[in-house]
Amino acid sequence: MLVLTLLTGIASAIPTTGDATLVGSNNFTVQVTGASGYAYVIWGQSAGNNNWMSENATVAGGTATVTVWGAPIIGDRTIYYKACDATGCGAEKTVAIPTVTPIPVPSYGDPLRRITSSHFALPNITAEMPNALTGLGTPIILFWSILYIAFLLGLWLRTRTVRMSLMVMFLTAPFLISPTAGLYLGITTSAAYVMLQLAGAALAGIVYMFTKK
DSSP, rough: OOHHHHHHHHHTSSSSEEEESSSSSSSSEEEEESSEEEOOOOOOOBBOOOOOOOOEOOTTTEEEEEEEEEETHHHHHHHHEEEEEEEEEEEEEEEOOOOOOOOOOOOOOHHHHHHTTSSHHHHHHHHHHHHHTTTTTTTTTHHHHHHHHHHHHHHHHHHHHHHHHHHHHHHHHHHHHHHTTTTTTOHHOOOOOOOOHHHHHHHHHHHHHHHOO
């Protein structure tokens, strides 16, 4: 009877293996109950072959939480594990590790790669530049329009004469206005209207200057 009692006491000391929780692509957590001293988890990739061991976890009130992570826990695999303490190991259980979700590959360098692979062809450059701006919600034609008008105004402010700005406008406008020719920019209708008004004002100023002479 004494031997039976001792055997029963020893058997009851073996920890109970809890179900795996917080399962990730390379980790899971096991709740161990009925343990004493410290608890740990052994695991492997096939039944009965638990060749890997977790770190020791402190037992409080017979319970411990053990986090298992690292190799050979691989996504889309089944892991076999047991909860253990100094007296032995509990029943073996399994956990299905979810498939690893690949990290999204950024496409920030795609426009530059396409430009360089085309040997910096002008149509490719003007076609790729809108991608950066439209990604920020800015229409590319609005950007080119503001840039071109600012250039003409800056030229006028620097030279203090409208003749140079007017000549530059007449020489460059045909390459900028059309979206299917020239530099393939296609500036906005409102920007073209502003350019026309500036050209008209410049011509009026030049004519007035000559009449005053």
